[in-house]
Amino acid sequence: xxxxxxxxxxxxxxxxxxxxxxxxxxxxxxxxxxxxxxxxxxxxxxxxxxxxxxxxxxxxxxxxxxxxxxxxxxxxxxxxxxxxxxxxxxxxxxxxxxxxxxxxxxxxxxxx
Amino acid sequence: xxxxxxxxxxxxxxxxxxxxxxxxxxxxxxxxxxxxxxxxxxxxxxxxxxxxxxxxxxxxxxxxxxxxxxxxxxxxxxxxxxxxxxxxxxxxxxxxxxxxxxxxxxxxxxxxx
Numbered sequence: 001x002x003x004x005x006x007x008x009x010x011x012x013x014x015x016x017x018x019x020x021x022x023x024x025x026x027x028x029x030x031x032x033x034x035x036x037x038x039x040x041x042x043x044x045x046x047x048x049x050x051x052x053x054x055x056x057x058x059x060x061x062x063x064x065x066x067x068x069x070x071x072x073x074x075x076x077x078x079x080x081x082x083x084x085x086x087x088x089x090x091x092x093x094x095x096x097x098x099x100x101x102x103x104x105x106x107x108x109x110x111x112x
Numbered sequence: 113x114x115x116x117x118x119x120x121x122x123x124x125x126x127x128x129x130x131x132x133x134x135x136x137x138x139x140x141x142x143x144x145x146x147x148x149x150x151x152x153x154x155x156x157x158x159x160x161x162x163x164x165x166x167x168x169x170x171x172x173x174x175x176x177x178x179x180x181x182x183x184x185x186x187x188x189x190x191x192x193x194x195x196x197x198x199x200x201x202x203x204x205x206x207x208x209x210x211x212x213x214x215x216x217x218x219x220x221x222x223x224x225x
Contacts (some may be wrong), residue, residue: 006156032212043202043216044155089154093212100214102154 002027004092006103007071013110017080021106023073023090031093035064035075038087047075048086080110115139118203131190133220135184135203143206144186145214146170146178148199155202161186172217194210194225 004025013019032051034046046093048057048064050073051084057064061078077084115138125131135144143162147155147170157170159178167178175197179187190197203217 034213038220041219043204043218046215047211049213091169091214100157104154 002092002094002099002101004090004101004103006088006090006106008106009104010107011109013080013108015080015082015110015112018076018078019080019108021075021077021088021090021108023092023103025073025090025092025103027071027092027094027099027101029095030068030071031095033064033066033073033093034091035062035073035093036089038089040086044089054074062095071084080108082112084108085110115127116203116205116215118217118220119191120220121218122221123224125193126225127194128192130192131222131224133188133201133203133222134157134166135186135188135217137186139205139207140183141205143190144180145204145206146186146188147204148177148197148201149219150199158188158189158201186215190222193222195224198224 001085007022034049035047038044047062050057050058050066052068055066059066063066063076087107089105092101117136119134129198134176145160146158157221158176160182161167177189201220204214206214
């Protein structure tokens, strides 16, 4: 069964600290993996997209990694800011058809 | 935001009434989707469309119907709303050579009393 699991479910960190969010998937055949940031009351916004051949991609203070062999991805946030408080969603696409598999998200709270 | 708008943004309705949500895009993308988002669940696909008058069911399609008579509009209808359909509804489009990059609308918060 194609699934995407994220951990932790929620996380609280101090402003300025780093954190890492995890995504494990069983989707096959794999096409690509995306991380989204969803602010409260808003739609998800794409942070990074990675295909099978990419193992690291950065977007400012956000760095995503992908290990296609172990089917794991992580999102590392450096020098967190209050505005990083949001839900972070991992989405994996399969190459068969137009299929997207969503994780349930990690809720990140950055406190002063 | 790929020019996606949703209307209404908020709606409260009573059980048993029909409700139609609208998704509008300005860039003529072929693929459009309707999702619902509930606490403890990821975004779940209700229906999607791969062209005008071409639609298909997602994993939670019961109680919902869709229509796409124009490329830019994708309508989601709850024929007879139930309290279990209280949710936040997101429309999305997918772009790119393999249509794998999705952009989401701002969402519609629907409450069924």
